Each structure stands twice: as structure tokens, then as C-alpha cells.
Amino acid sequence: MQNVTLAVVLTGVSAAQGGVEACPDLDGNGVPDECDPDCDGDGQPNAYEIQQGAADCNGNGVPDTCDLASGDSADQEGDGIPDECQLAGLGWRFSVQDQ
Numbered sequence: 001m002q003n004v005t006l007a008v009v010l011t012g013v014s015a016a017q018g019g020v021e022a023c024p025d026l027d028g029n030g031v032p033d034e035c036d037p038d039c040d041g042d043g044q045p046n047a048y049e050i051q052q053g054a055a056d057c058n059g060n061g062v063p064d065t066c067d068l069a070s071g072d073s074a075d076q077e078g079d080g081i082p083d084e085c086q087l088a089g090l091g092w093r094f095s096v097q098d099q
């Protein structure tokens with residue numbers, strides 16, 4: 001008589017290997033990042049980039065760099081800031097020059 005104990009059956013390993021990886025959700029909105037808008041295609045959702053400090057001066061939820069790249073925002077003087085965020089200052093400057 002042998003006292004054989006085969007209590008442990010290692011079938012649970014496969015669950016931890018090669019399974020479906022949890023989709024990253026950097027901005028924590030419950031939507032996998034691959035489904036979130038990512039205007040520049042760098043894998044970081046727009047909302048996350050703004051959370052991390054990307055400029056969104058016009059508050060449309062899209063980093064301003066993308067607004068400019070897509071042409072949604074004009075940047076006539078090429079300073080990297082959407083002109084709709086600067087209209088007040090530009091208007092003041094132009095009004096001074098025109099007079």
C-alpha cells in the first residue's frame with residue numbers, strides 16, 4: 001500500500017497564461033482605451049492626455065494639438081495655441097495697430 005496523494009491538479013495555470021488581457025483604461029472611464037477617442041493614435045485616450053496636462057484651452061475634450069492638426073482649430077500665427085483661445089488678445093492687438 002502506498003500513500004499517494006494527488007490532491008493538487010495543476011489545471012488552473014492556463015487561466016493565468018494566454019488568457020484575455022485586461023484592456024487598459026488609462027482615463028478610468030470604463031471604456032477600454034482602444035475604444036476611446038485617441039486623436040493622435042499614441043495609445044493614450046484624449047481624456048487621459050488632458051488629465052495629464054495636455055492643453056485643451058477650448059474645452060472640447062480633444063487635446064489642442066489635435067484640434068490644430070485636424071484643422072478644427074485655426075492657428076494663424078502658428079504659436080500652437082488655437083486662435084479661438086486667443087481672440088480677445090488678438091482683437092486687442094489688432095485694434096491698437098489699426099488706429
Ligand SMILES: [Ca+2]
Pocket residue numbers: 024025026027028029030031032033036045
Ligand atoms: Ca478609457
Ligand SMILES: [Ca+2]
Pocket residue numbers: 038039040041042043044045046049
Ligand atoms: Ca492620444
Ligand SMILES: [Ca+2]
Pocket residue numbers: 055056057058059060061062063064067
Ligand atoms: Ca481642444
Ligand SMILES: [Ca+2]
Pocket residue numbers: 074075076077078079080081082083086
Ligand atoms: Ca494661435
